[in-house]
Amino acid sequence: MLPDADDLPELLLDLAVPHEDINDLVAGRRRIAADPGLLRLVEECVEALFRGPEGTGHPPDLAEPFDAAPQQLSRTFPAYVFLAAIPRTLARHRDRGIPPEISRRTLADLGRHMAAHRRRHGTTGVQAWCWLVRHFRGELFQLGRLQFERARLGQRSAPVIAAAGAAAVPGTPCLNLHIPDFHGPLTPAACDRSLAWAREFFARHFPEERPVAALCHSWLLDRQLRRYLPADSNIIRFQDRFRTAREDSEPADTEPVQFVFGDPGLPVAELPRRTSVERAVGDHLRAGGHWYIGHGWFPFPG
Helix, strand or coil: CCCCCHHHHHHHCCCCCHHHHHHHHHHHHHHHCCCCCHHHHHHHHHHHHCCCCCCCCCCCCCCCHHHHCCCHHCCCCCHHHHHHHHHHHHHHHCCCCCCCHHHHHHCCCHHHHHHHHHHHHHHHHHHHHHHHHHHHHHCEECCCEEEEEEECCCCHHHHHHHHCCCCCCCCCEEEEEEECCCCCCCCHHHHHHHHHHHHHHHHHCCCCCCCEEEEEEEEHCCHHHHHCCCCCCCHHHHHHCCCCEEEEECCCCCCHHHHCCCCCCHHHHHHCCCCCCHHHHHHHCCCCCCCEEEEEEEEEEC
C-alpha cells in the first residue's frame, strides 16, 4: 500500500511536504516496509479512515489505532497512513469527476501541516493530523483561498438557520468553511472567487446534497476583533459575510496564539507586536481579556 521508496520523494513534493522532511520520511518508510506488524497497522488505519458514512462533519476518530504506532514513529506515522490512503482517496475523487488539480491542492494540506509542525517543533511530524482525515476521506476540498467541508446541520445550528427562513432541520446538508494557513491574505476578492467556485463545484460533483448554508467556526469570527482592526481590514470584511449562529462562553485563548504565532504555549507577555493582528491578539490577552471561537453562517448558495 505504501508508495515505492524511489517514487516517494516526488510524491511528497507534490503534497507540498517541506524539503527538509523528505529524507526522514523515506528512511521511516524503509522501517515500516521491513516490519510486517507495522504494515498491518498501516493497513488497519487506512481501513478505519474510510469507515463510516461520508459528509457528516464527524469523521472517524483514529486516535486509538494511530496510538498503536511505535513511539519512535509517533510524529510521522500519520503521514504514512495518508500516503497509503491516496489511491482510495483519488478513486473517490474520480468517481465524482473531481479534476486532478483540485485533488492535488486539497491533499497538499499534508505538506502545510508538516510545515506547521516544523515551524513549532523544528522536527519532522504532522501537526493536527486528525484534521487531515477529512481531506483523505474525500470530504474536504481546497477551492482557492478557502476550504469547504461536506457536513450536516446539528441540533444547535439548524434552528437558527430555520428561523431565518431556510428549509433546515438537523441533518440537512451544509458546508463547513475553513481558512487554511500559509495561503496569503484573506482578501475579499479571493474569498469571492472561492465561494463562486464552491457553488459550481458542489452543484456539479455532489448534486444530491444541496447544502443550504455555509458555516464557519473560528476565532477569526470573534467580534472583539472589531475593537482593534479597521472596518476595511480583511478579517473584519470576512466577518461581515456571516450571521451569528451562536456565542461561546468558554474562552479559547490558545487558538489565536497558535494560528498567529505558531505555538499555543508561548508566554502572553512575550508575544510580538509586529502586525495589527499580532498587536490585537497579544494586547487583548495582556489586558486580561479572553478570545472566543465565533460561530457564523450565511445562506448557500447566496
